[in-house]
Amino acid sequence: xxxxxxxxxxxxxxxxxxxxxxxxxxxxxxxxxxxxxxxxxxxxxxxxxxxxxxxxxxxxxxxxxxxxxxxxxxxxxxxxxxxxxxxxxxxxxxxx
Amino acid sequence: xxxxxxxxxxxxxxxxxxxxxxxxxxxxxxxxxxxxxxxxxxxxxxxxxxxxxxxxxxxxxxxxxxxxxxxxxxxxxxxxxxxxxxxxxxxxxxxxxxxxxxxxxxxxxxxxxxxxxxxxxxxxxxxxxxxxxxxxxxxxxxxxxxxxxxxxxxxxxxxxxxxxxxxxxxxxxxxxxxxxxxxxxxxxxxxxxxxxxxxxxxxxxxxxxxxxxxxxxxxxxxxxxxxxxxxxxxxxxxxxxxxxxxxxxxxxxxxxxxxxxxxxxxxxxxxxxxxxxxxxxxxxxxxxxxxxxxxxxxxxxxxxxxxxxxxxxxxxxxxxxxxxxxxxxxxxxxxxxxxxxxxxxxxxxxxxxxxxxxxxxxxxxxxxxxxxxxxxxxxxxxxxxxxxxxxxxxxxxxxxxxxxxxxxxxxxxxxxxxxxxxxxxxxxxxxxxxxxxxxxxxxxxxxxxxxxxxxxxxxxxxxxxxxxxxxxxxxxxxxxxxxxxxxxxxxxxxxxxxxxxxxxxxxxxxxxxxxxxxxxxxxxxxxxxxxxxxxxxxxxxxxxxxxxxxxxxxxxxxxxxx
Numbered sequence: 001x002x003x004x005x006x007x008x009x010x011x012x013x014x015x016x017x018x019x020x021x022x023x024x025x026x027x028x029x030x031x032x033x034x035x036x037x038x039x040x041x042x043x044x045x046x047x048x049x050x051x052x053x054x055x056x057x058x059x060x061x062x063x064x065x066x067x068x069x070x071x072x073x074x075x076x077x078x079x080x081x082x083x084x085x086x087x088x089x090x091x092x093x094x095x096x
Numbered sequence: 097x098x099x100x101x102x103x104x105x106x107x108x109x110x111x112x113x114x115x116x117x118x119x120x121x122x123x124x125x126x127x128x129x130x131x132x133x134x135x136x137x138x139x140x141x142x143x144x145x146x147x148x149x150x151x152x153x154x155x156x157x158x159x160x161x162x163x164x165x166x167x168x169x170x171x172x173x174x175x176x177x178x179x180x181x182x183x184x185x186x187x188x189x190x191x192x193x194x195x196x197x198x199x200x201x202x203x204x205x206x207x208x209x210x211x212x213x214x215x216x217x218x219x220x221x222x223x224x225x226x227x228x229x230x231x232x233x234x235x236x237x238x239x240x241x242x243x244x245x246x247x248x249x250x251x252x253x254x255x256x257x258x259x260x261x262x263x264x265x266x267x268x269x270x271x272x273x274x275x276x277x278x279x280x281x282x283x284x285x286x287x288x289x290x291x292x293x294x295x296x297x298x299x300x301x302x303x304x305x306x307x308x309x310x311x312x313x314x315x316x317x318x319x320x321x322x323x324x325x326x327x328x329x330x331x332x333x334x335x336x337x338x339x340x341x342x343x344x345x346x347x348x349x350x351x352x353x354x355x356x357x358x359x360x361x362x363x364x365x366x367x368x369x370x371x372x373x374x375x376x377x378x379x380x381x382x383x384x385x386x387x388x389x390x391x392x393x394x395x396x397x398x399x400x401x402x403x404x405x406x407x408x409x410x411x412x413x414x415x416x417x418x419x420x421x422x423x424x425x426x427x428x429x430x431x432x433x434x435x436x437x438x439x440x441x442x443x444x445x446x447x448x449x450x451x452x453x454x455x456x457x458x459x460x461x462x463x464x465x466x467x468x469x470x471x472x473x474x475x476x477x478x479x480x481x482x483x484x485x486x487x488x489x490x491x492x493x494x495x496x497x498x499x500x501x502x503x504x505x506x507x508x509x510x511x512x513x514x515x516x517x518x519x520x521x522x523x524x525x526x527x528x529x530x531x532x533x534x535x536x537x538x539x540x541x542x543x544x545x546x547x548x549x550x551x552x553x554x555x556x557x558x559x560x561x562x563x564x565x566x567x568x569x570x571x572x573x574x575x576x577x578x579x580x581x582x583x584x585x586x587x588x589x590x591x592x593x594x595x596x597x598x599x600x601x602x603x604x605x606x607x608x609x610x611x612x613x614x615x616x617x618x619x620x621x622x623x624x625x626x627x628x629x630x631x632x633x634x635x636x637x638x639x640x641x642x643x644x645x646x647x648x649x650x651x652x653x654x655x656x657x658x
Contacts, residue, residue, distance in 0.1 A: 041376030049489025053511030056491070060517065060626045067631040 109138040109206050110189030110261065114179035115197040116144075120151040122198035122304055127159055130195060135206040138193075140165045141183040146173035177278045180270040184261075193258040194279065198304040200227060201256060205300040209258040217294040219259040219286055223619065224301035233302060236629060237519050238617035240527070242293035245478075245575055248327050249525035250348045251280035256301030263290060274326050276319030281326035288333060297618050316346075324349055336475075345515050345524045350579060353471035358397045361466060361538070362448030363389065366429070366438035367456035368405035369412035374488050374585050381585065382456035383415045390419055395466035398452075403427045403442045436550030436559045439534070443544050451544055455535040457585040461486070465580035469538040472526075472575045479543040479572030480564065482532035483580025484523070486512040493584045495523050496576035497531035499613040503561050503602075504625035505533070517627045526577045530613045531564030536582045539567070546570060556595060558602040565606045 020026045111130050115123065130140045142165065144156055160167040168182055184192065191210060195201060202208075209220045225236040239252055246252055257279065267285035274281040287293070320342055327349050328340040337354040367382040386400060400420045404413065406428065416424055427445045429438050443451060450473060452466065462468075465483055472481040485494035495506035495516070507516055507523060515524035534550075537560075547566035550559045564574055603610055612618075621628045 038375060038377050045375060045489045049487065049491045050511060052489065052509060053491045053514065056507075056509040057511070057514065057517075060628050063628055071631040 106135060106137050106207075106210055107190035108188060109135060109191045109193055109210060109258065110183075110187035111138060111140045111193045111195050111206070112180060112183035112187060113140065113142050113195050113197050114145055114176050114183060115142055115147060115152065115156070116173060116176070116179070117147045117149050117152060118198045120149070120155055123152060123155055125200050126195065126197055127155070127165075129200040129203070131162070131165075132203050133201075133206045134204045135210060138164065138206055139187075139189060141168070141186045142166065143168045143170065143179040143183045143186075145170050145176065145179035175275045177270045177272055177275050180278060184264065184269050187261055189261055191258050192261045192264055193256070195301075196255070196303070199255065200302040200304070202298075202300045202302075205256060206258070208296055208298065208300060209256070212294045212296045213258065213260070216292060218263040218290040218292040219257070219283075220294045220296060221253045221258075222256045222296040222298055222300040223617070224255045224303050225299050227302040227304040229305065233299075234305075235519055236299055236619070238297065238619040238627075238629065239295060239520070240616065241295045241614035242291065243528045243615060244287050244291070245573070246525055246527035247283060247287060248330070248349065248351055249527065250521070251277070251283065251323065252520060253283055254279060255303050257283070259286060274322045276316060277323035277326050280323050281330075284326055284330035288330065320346055323347065327351065343524060345521055348515070348521060348524045351526065353468075353474065355467060355471055356474060358395065358470070359450055360397050360399055360448040361395065361450045361452050361470065362399045362401050362442075362446030362541070363452045363454055364401045364403065364439060364442035364446060365454050365456050366403045366435060366442065367408065367412075368433075369408035370456075372457075372585070380412055380415065381458075383412060383419065385454060385456050385458045385460075386416060386419050388458075388460040389466075392460050392463045393466050394463045395470065399423050399425065399446065399448050401425045401427060401442045401446045403429050403438045403445075405429055405433075432555075434552060434555035435534075436552050436554055439559075440549040440552070443541070443549055446541065449541055450538055451541050452538050453534045453536070455584065455586070458485075458536055459583040459585075461581040461583060462579065465582065466538070468577055468580040472577065473538060473540055475573075477571070477573050478575055479567050479570075480532065480537055480539045481575040481577060481580075482529075482537035483576070483582065484512070484578050485533065485536060485582050485584040488583060488585050492523070493586060494533045494535065495578075496527070496529035496615075497533070497561065497564065498616050498625035499530050499561070499606075499610045500616050500620065500625060501611050501622040503558060503599075503610065504623075506625045507627075508625070510626075520627065522627065523578055526575060526579070528615055529564075529574050529576045530568065530609065530615055531561050532574055532576055534560035534563065535584050535586070536580075543567060543570070543572060551601075553601055554598050557598045561610075562602050562605065565609050568609075 113126065127140070130138070142156065142159065144152070144167065147153065156167050159165050166186055168186060170179060170182065191213065193206060193209070205222070209222065213220045221239070223236060223238050226234045228234050240246065243252070263286060264282065267282065267289055270278050271281055271285070324340050324342055331338045331340065331351065337356070339352045341350045341352060343350050365382055365385060369380060369382055371378055371380045382402065389398065400416070400423055402416055402424065404426055413426065416426070425445055427441050429441055431437070439453060450470060469481040469483065472478050482494070482496070484492065487493050490512045492507055492510045492512050492514070493505065498504045498506050507514070510516070510523070516522040547563065547570055549563070551562050554562060567574060619630055621630050
């Protein structure tokens with residue numbers, strides 16, 4: 001190998017070492033950090049998903065409660081109108 | 097035509113009730129509801145299975161004097177199977193109806209069921225709800241039409257059952273050894289001999305939740321074990337090599353079928369080799385979809401048919417070659433994106449007996465997923481099967497299609513591990529579906545060709561709907577299973593770009609099917625796929641506290657806090 005190439009390669013090794021830091025163990029640490037970051041991102045997304053899923057379930061429960069409440073209110077209002085109408089008719093019949 | 101029909105009468109119905117020490121007022125209510133039937137031609141066969149309560153004996157003494165009521169007394173308690181068998185032996189009717197000793201039926205229950213049975217059906221069942229101890233009705237069970245796969249996974253029919261007596265007798269009646277699950281066993285036996293089941297989507301039966309009723313108890317392992325055995329014996333009679341396991345959800349079973357063979361599965365993946373970020377890292381979707389199958393799947397006999405656009409990067413092609421070696425077939429596709437045409441091109445190039453249609457933005461989760469799907473397709477009339485698809489955040493993307501006046505994925509966005517809404521727990525059981533997504537579905541290659549593949553008229557959406565409805569129209573069943581699972585990194589907002597003309601196309605072709613999903617129920621709200629009842633059909637809250645949901649939500653919030 002020509003001396004120039006060897007010099008170039010040594011320079012490249014030096015450059016890479018500077019990038020890695022004082023210890024080549026940083027490579028392994030960096031990889032661990034990357035895996036941990038990936039797991040953290042995945043865990044965070046799963047936690048958010050769990051909450052979203054529970055919200056989806058609760059929306060159904062809420063829709064059920066609302067529509068039953070609405071139906072009940074209509075039924076009660078209808079019943080009240082019928083009752084007042086009946087009382088009114090009865091009173092009118094007695095008076096007139 | 098039956099003799100009864102010839103004589104201008106409705107056929108006789110024998111109501112069978114086994115009695116064992118019920119609450120006296122509950123027994124009285126049961127007997128009164130049968131007596132109040134609008135159908136005149138019925139008899140009530142009441143078998144007292146050695147009751148010790150004197151009030152019960154007194155009540156039966158009184159009803160025994162009434163016309164149309166036969167009371168049979170067993171000196172010792174032989175169990176519900178023995179008592180039901182005595183009742184069946186005494187029955188004279190063309191039909192038999194099963195009513196528990198503390199339950200109540202609607203006045204027109206028998207009349208409605210007999211009308212539904214007509215001349216053609218052998219078995220009829222209705223929707224039912226629960227009768228709370230305070231007398232209020234709760235927790236309606238709005239059931240699907242006959243769903244034999246689901247019946248193996250859970251007794252979704254339970255009440256109210258009316259069947260031809262000769263069909264019940266041919267099926268062997270009530271068999272020993274299944275006390276607590278005798279109705280499940282009977283239904284399975286009936287399903288082995290007939291598929292002429294009819295479902296009446298009306299609540300005709302009120303199932304009492306009382307301390308003495310099996311339905312109320314959460315501690316009835318003997319009944320669930322009997323149910324598990326009933327399913328296992330049923331599969332053995334059918335010659336299906338399978339193991340039946342109880343699941344985390346009471347009354348739900350998992351059928352694990354053995355693979356008789358491992359035929360070649362052609363995995364068809366349309367792609368343009370695109371990349372995106374998931375879980376904080378960049379991935380080339382198709383490469384990871386293939387890698388997950390190769391590295392995680394227990395099933396190994398694959399051929400990968402990847403249908404690539406012309407602009408698919410060479411690096412992606414090389415990566416696929418490196419992963420798959422000789423099992424890769426790259427099919428070049430030119431022209432504008434058309435999912436249907438790409439799938440059809442892949443199917444032409446595939447040589448497998450089975451085709452696994454797979455989107456490129458997927459990742460296998462459960463290693464035995466393909467085994468589960470292949471095992472379903474060993475049944476001759478099952479042509480297609482799909483599993484559970486989850487978004488990257490673990491929420492549900494696909495739990496089977498629901499065609500309920502619109503096309504929906506069942507329970508979209510629910511937690512991925514949820515069994516689905518009570519009481520039917522649709523995400524906890526294998527079941528027939530009107531359709532499934534083509535994002536991850538296994539189909540028999542012969543059926544793919546039989547129905548003509550995907551429609552090129554639907555390049556983006558609803559092509560799987562059209563395909564599935566063609567498969568079902570050809571007489572095949574489609575199964576959804578929770579035991580096969582993939583991640584599907586589909587955009588959650590994808591529905592917003594649906595093209596109206598595509599829906600019009602599929603709606604014109606399949607209008608009836610899109611508005612009458614046999615595996616849903618007309619008592620549930622239209623345009624939804626979450627089993628939400630129409631207004632005021634939801635009943636009162638169940639006896640069991642539903643606070644579990646709130647508790648889980650609180651737990652989730654607690655976990656999310658730093």
